Amino acid sequence: MRALLLCVALALTGVAAAVDTTQPLPSPGLQQRYYQLTHELRCMQCQNEALADSSASLAADLRVQVRELLLAGQSDDQIRDHMVARYGEFILFRPRMSWRNAWLWGAPTLLMLVGLIIGGRILYARSRLVGSDEADPNDESRAS
Amino acid sequence: MNRFLLPLAAFVLLLVVLLVGLRRAPEKSILPSPLIGKPVPQFTLPNLFDTTQPVSAESLKGRWLLVNVWGTWCVECRAEHQVLLQIKQQGRVPILGIDWKDQNEDALAWLTQLGNPYERVATDGDGRVAIDWGVYGAPESFLISPAGTVVYKHIGAMTEQVWDSEFLPRVDAAPARVPGTTGSGS
């Protein structure tokens, strides 16, 4: 909470950027990429906010940089690399696909596989008990 | 009985992770800088005191240097100012200041009033160069080797303890001069 307020306070103290980042970029394609990138990059002065959402002065400066790099014709990956080279992987909200992050990205699918196997086995075991199960004292299904 | 122990085992594993995470928590705010071990970023900035002599990356070479990013608007910078003055007194490592997102008049007034620990001050009005250095909150201090490589980064106010335990040992571990260049180390 305090970090968030720090961001907002810093916004007041920062000198206004020379470039007006609020003018739309020349093409809708660039504008869309700008939107994407500024939502994917973290504001380093704030806890857990994207560049697009933060009013900190550093965020404003970084948005200016993203604009300039886009206008200079750099690709999305080049821009991400540019930022990572200066601030480290932490500046990315979306962890990059790499062998090191494989466990994170693969986790949901892996869990689904395990879940399906477990569920399947239970299902199989229980379905074989249907005919022969004793009247369970708590079993009301026949009564309902 | 075996599989019912799994939740407990998983919990113990989680505890270990949380414990380690907790022990490292104070360092959490210090993210490793990707610049460590790399040459200083290229830049040329105006000189606060002498507009005819801009400060460039090249001039950072030749001796051990402390680069300190600061601003008059920054509360913690005021707190570390004393320590910087002491470092200047010590005379072992000169300090280059980068005045980040600030006004020249304010900077001059501040240094006149509080004392000037800096050998030179470069002004980064729009913050572009600070981004190249990966700065995200003042004050930050970098230790630059005579070869012009970033050796260490400290985030937050400089303290005597940090200076003595992190910066000086690195200076002592390596020769004070790059052979073939002149320098003022001692």
Add this chain to the structure above:
Amino acid sequence: MLVELGHYALILALLLAAAQAFFGLAGPALRRERWLAVVPSAACGQFVFVALAVGVLVHAFINNDFSVRYVAENSNSALPLFYRVTALWGAHEGSMLLWILVLTLWTMALLARSGHLPSAFAARALGVLGVISFCFLLFTLATSNPFARLIPAAPDGRDLNPLLQDPAFAVHPPILYMGYVGFSVSFALACAAMIEGRRDALWAHWMRPWTVMAWAFLACGIALGSWWAYYELGWGGFWFWDPVENASFMPWLIGTALIHSLAVTDKRGLFKSWTLLLAVSAFSLSLIGTFLVRSGVLVSVHSFAADPSRGIFILILLVVMIGGALALYAWRAPLMKSAAGFDFISRESFLLFNNILLTIAAAVVFGGTLAPMISDTLGLGTLSVGPPYFNPSFLVPILPMLALVALGMHARWRRGGLGQALRPVLLALGVALILGLAASLGVYAHPLTLTPIGATLALWIILSALIDPIERLRRRQPLPASLAGMSIAHIGLGVFVLGITFVQSNTIERDIALKPGQAAQLGAYQFRYEGGQDIEGPNYEGFRAKLTITRNGVPVSVLYPEKRRYLVQGTVQTTAAIAAGVNRDLLAALGEDVGAGAWSLRLQYRPLIRLVWIGALIMAIGGVTAVIGRRARGLAPQGALAPLEDGAR
């Protein structure tokens, strides 16, 4: 003087909690009836003293007693009275006190409604609650004393964080805690069942209403937090997968699985060990969440002031509470096997996969939340995980789950598939498909791939949930509250999914600088900036802008976004202006004064966003409906004074 009384009250509460815990657990174990009788008194006493402590602190806030450090840090004489009271939970120490108060409230509720429970069982459950209470009181007194004095007293306070000076914020933490902490009752009942080594599933029947109530409160609390973030933080987001948000969402997901699992255990005695594990996990996640946000281990917009020494303390408490419960589980769960069976297509099989998928979803959120820390610990570098990871990953288990809901509702217990309900359900699917496609391609154009899928699933769930009630009403048969509640809750789910689907795919957002008289176009809506003026409030000053919105030339709304600077802390806050509507929200928030009379603005068009919170509210209403109308099960009522039973071992 009064303040110290508050402190002593807490200490007394601590002792009473210890008594409650000891007599509640040792009494039945050693078969001492007199000890059982102590438990209700200890619990009541604990409640009284905690309430007293809270009263003292509220009193200190109202009277601007800045000699109390907590008051000095979170209040100010210029702060309106209402917020001086709600500042009670504005920071760590006070919110811990609130946590404990809510725990005692639930304890009292359990005590009041435990008449039909066997006395030993009730005593044990209350004993477990006493252990939890003791742990939290100990933690509060040792590390987070809200009654610490500030000497010399501050002349005035530092003021409450302006973001928190808001009516919705006032209600959000208490309601959230009612949910969060409410799962402690299910936890306590589960522990009592495990301690006793019960082989029957009566405990499941007893646990259901408590679980549903806690779940309903938590749903409301989360929705409120989301809504508050939406209009308060100024940029239209309502869910950030922030660690603190995740900390409340995970117990809710597991709580949902628990409710469904309890139904199976209650009805057929199946899934006993699963249900027990879920009951333990729901509250454990609440506890772990509490740890995560207060120990500085995670980075979050939300987190309280980080203090690693507190973290160690909480970890030790976690070992006692969660470790204890899981050890109990490892010991007793093997006894719980049942021999009942069910068919491949049956209510049980649907709920089995419901359990599995919800657990996977909670695990994904858990993993993503802890990933940065794990990565750091293992030396794999600093990872940062945000919405771009959570959004797709969360859908992996949730989309299949949503597909099962409409069918699962009608599956018959044990065997027989969907029986006669199959045809109406498939018909509903057809209708949903048509409507969903129409909505995605027609009304809201430019769909993403998932838009028609989400819309169809949402509509299918709603229609399917209506089948049974409509059928009963048609045949003039009575509609039991449990069925009504279930239908309402599922409709709420459908409404929620509908909202999320369209808000994610059809939001339009523009950041633009406008001079007075200039306008921006968002879809069919035009936002025109008319200029603004400086304003002053009780403890702030700022600027208020005026925007008129028209749709195809027809005036729709006028918005007044503000930018405020709070005088005491000097912090700046953006107050977004929202033109709300069920079918869409229109937002305007001020950015910066860019000079020459122009301001940068963030403008948004958000279709169906209200459905997100309305859906959550409907889900909660469904839950409450089911609980209130619960039919008695025909168990011989046993009062709290009934003799200890045999065979409870």
